[in-house]
Amino acid sequence: MHGLALALWIAYVLLDTGGQLAFKAAAGDERAGDGLARWRYMLARPWIWVGIACYVAVFVDWIAFLSLVPLSEGVLLAAINIVAIMVAGRILFRERLTPLRVTGILLVAAGVAIVGVGS
Amino acid sequence: MKRFYLIGFTLLLAFDTLNLLCFKAAGAHALPLEMSTAWLARVFSHPWVYGAIAGYIGAFVTWMSLLKHAPIGPAFAASHLEVVTAMALSWWVFAEPVTTTQVVGALVIVTGIVCLAFAEGSGEAAKNHLAPHEV
Numbered sequence: 001m002h003g004l005a006l007a008l009w010i011a012y013v014l015l016d017t018g019g020q021l022a023f024k025a026a027a028g029d030e031r032a033g034d035g036l037a038r039w040r041y042m043l044a045r046p047w048i049w050v051g052i053a054c055y056v057a058v059f060v061d062w063i064a065f066l067s068l069v070p071l072s073e074g075v076l077l078a079a080i081n082i083v084a085i086m087v088a089g090r091i092l093f094r095e096r097l098t099p100l101r102v103t104g105i106l107l108v109a110a111g112v113a114i115v116g117v118g119s
Numbered sequence: 120m121k122r123f124y125l126i127g128f129t130l131l132l133a134f135d136t137l138n139l140l141c142f143k144a145a146g147a148h149a150l151p152l153e154m155s156t157a158w159l160a161r162v163f164s165h166p167w168v169y170g171a172i173a174g175y176i177g178a179f180v181t182w183m184s185l186l187k188h189a190p191i192g193p194a195f196a197a198s199h200l201e202v203v204t205a206m207a208l209s210w211w212v213f214a215e216p217v218t219t220t221q222v223v224g225a226l227v228i229v230t231g232i233v234c235l236a237f238a239e240g241s242g243e244a245a246k247n248h249l250a251p252h253e254v
Contacts, residue, residue, distance in 0.1 A: 027185075088192075096248060115202055117224075
């Protein structure tokens, strides 16, 4: 993997993880209330927009990355992101990681990687 | 809470599936593929692309509703059941080949999601967040 592909790869992990954490920050805000009021509250604050911006950037980054790297290798990225988001959720939102949860998450990541290799 | 997750993830999967089918159909109807306004016009002249957009919006609203309660780590992992359904649909609806390795990967994903479901059901993760003294 040469320099540009590596840069796009790092950007992909950071943007995807950042985007999901921003969505969680928006959705998990307990002051938001319920129903339509909750959506109004979320849309009036920056986190959901940070998430959407990351999402759009991930899309562009992904297309650029796949122009340099075969899809099967690209899918391995998705597996890494699953683990990155688990760790970030633990650090930033202090999410409880029980052994069964960690096992489940690692199995999903492994499965996604295997599907990628088999493509 | 278990019912909330079950309904939420089922909806998410339904929107993702709608998305996949509409994208496939929109792409097939817009052939030949080219980077041109004519191609874009072909894409947007069929109802399929609007189904795909609806699928995106539906999936987003569902995801944000799930994240109100669900921890991001396990929820993000569980959302990858989409990989399995996409593969099954490609094979079943579009008669695309599926390799043995992919089937093994799909089974590993499903096993992981079963573990996550048990983790929610067993109550061991009933408190999603660590108490201050547990950090």
